[in-house]
Amino acid sequence: MTRPHAPEEVWITGVGLASSLGEGAAPHLAALEGGRPVLDETGFAPFPIHPLPALDLDRQIPKRSDQRQMEAWQRLGTYAAGLALDHAGARDRAGGMHLLVAAGGGERDTALDERIAAELAPLPAAEAAPLLNQRLASGLRPTLFLAQLSNLLAGNISIVHGIGGSSRTFLGEEQAGAEAARVALARLAEGSAEPGIALVGAAYSAPRWEMLLTYAGGGVLWRGPWAPLRERLARSGGMVTGSLGAFLVLETAAHARARGARGLARLAALATTAARRRGGDGAGAAARALAGPLLPRLRPGHAVFSGATGVARPTREEFGFLDWLAAEGPARGALHLTADLLGHGIEAAFPANLGLAALAIAAGQAPQALVTGFGMWRGEALALLDAPGAEGSA
């Protein structure tokens, strides 16, 4: 191994998507050309959500014992990871593959929570505390803890798909999805993630009261019947959460060529930052600074895959940024507000948009793509994708 060397070109060679729209490339590509979202507007009212798809789990998680050890978000993620491996034709490379996952918290047993809350709420604290111990000790299922630990999505992917290179789990909502991809790209490009292939992604299961509780506290959820993002923004704003499993196989061009795999797209650049939100909102300014080095590389007709959440403040900042970009840069192609199709998949949103962009480029829908990620509360990320070999020197 020699260092330092010229950065390696990094390709996306596999995309695994599972969402309320279905699984795999076809339904998602079709939706980009004009599709309707799949919604559950009653089950978690007043909050609409995009439900989990029906998955034939046996296809990607063959052992029933493995399926039982997971909850929905882990099954969704493990399933999507398997789709990505199949799409890349890279299952035989799993043993040395690096795994980078963005994860939130796992499911709670909401029925147990409700029983305990109902019983203990009327009691004085001194009586409630010992009873809490007793009810938890007898009510919690041991396996649920493993479903709950954030890093166990990665653990399950390693076990089910045999990933053995390394395993890192990033925390922090949308930003975690972008950081996982940024670190993977940086390590592949510098040649330190030998042998040169990584699996990157996240999963979010939307039908979850305990997550809605947290987000309701922040006032970031849209209430009432579903409406497209621009309509929501014209009123109070708010996000609609969506079930989403999104994994990508990232690979150095050399590694892909050596095994005869094709690149769907080149991941040409990925940058993240986090504007300080105390006082005025600097997210737009932060993104403009990130976009600076990308601007000369943008070409006419580039598509934008926006991860805008619909939460008022960051989404207005992002739209301001996109207006600035349209004024400063070359003519834009399609602008996809993918949350209108998939809902907002939190940690999975950025990896999913990278995947959609790669699929669109491979399908000839766009010559180049800019992916944005403005978190509901904090964190900004941008990525640039183009066709493999499209740009001589990066």
Add this chain to the structure above:
Amino acid sequence: MSATRDHLGRPLVAVTGIGMATPLGLGAEESWAGLLAGRSGIRRITRFPTEHLKTTIAGQVDLPEEAGRDPFPSPERVERLAALTAEEALAQAGIGGRGGFPGPLLLGMPPVEVEWPHRLALARQAARSGAAPRYPDLVAAAEGRRDLFEGALFAGIGERLADHLGTRGAPISVSTACATGATAIQLGVEAIRRGEAEAALCIGAEGSLQPETLIRFSLLSALSTRNEDPARAARPFEKTRDGFVMAEGAAALVLESLEAARARGARVLGLVLGCGERADSFHRTRSNPDGGAIIGAMRAAIADAGLDPGRIDYVNAHGTGTPENDKMETLGMLAVFGEAPPPISSTKSMTGHTLSAAGAIEAAIALLAIRDGMLPPTINHETPDPAIPLDVVPNAARRARVRHVLSNSFGFGGQNVCLVLGAEPG
């Protein structure tokens, strides 16, 4: 190769500041003194009632500002412990005064969520309408509770710390179970080697001692139930070991390229020479019986440091005190080092298992062992386990020449990370 580059031509990574908070004390020197004295930080839990619990002991870390009020929820404890140790490390390094740290924040932390005291308070509020509260009622009661939102957001702790400490760019938070602290350091080392930054602030913090977390570990049969004598409960590598003891704490390391540290005349406390990692795809809570991932991570760290195993003078063990971990770690030691492995001790015998903080705390301990030429002991070593033919530095600290230390971290979920720490060259 210049003196500030490693065997692969990468920038050498120096440590110029160390902060530590453990059940042995708040502050690196106090913790280190406790470790060298062979003191246990394990005691009976006083934070909450322990009726009906199988385990009633822990390495509980209370903050001075908690006295006389309700205990902090985990996110707040994690944030305060992280800030406390970061401030200690930054002061020692003499860098980053008032909002100007020249690099990113890498934070190893546990997952956090809304906890029972808040959940019950929401239930009480919701119950005023009469019927037993269901989740939709709890959610309605939570509307407008920005404190719950910002407390339970995983990005919240890192964002507030970055704001407070003035680090650059997006703060990065990670969780790789019991290897979390080591992963945070590894990400910092990589950022400096890659030239993304001249410095990085790496923190591992843990503050999860609350009933539900304790019960969950208990249900996995992972915890010691030796409640009657807390100080003697954690007994890694000993024949009668029966599980780990949950603990809290944090450690922060200021990393800089050796070149940048020297250029500004900083005192170099040691180097992070190597990082190695392997994922175990065998089982959620057990290692593959062949030890492949553990052995692979240890070997990868030593190779990344450009060393042969024979150059390692001391190993700070993962050493949780579960029957399984210590058996597998022994297997790894014998495989990597052969017939004559170096001394290995588990400081978890004194601190307990600080989970997300352990990898960072133990890297800090390794650096102090190098600085003082002292090996901290494995305490509570009463009955040797004949299946563990290792020098575990039993019961008393020992003077030794220490140039290179291997620090092991093995996590549930198969995430294994090892670090090699070394003395400053020349």
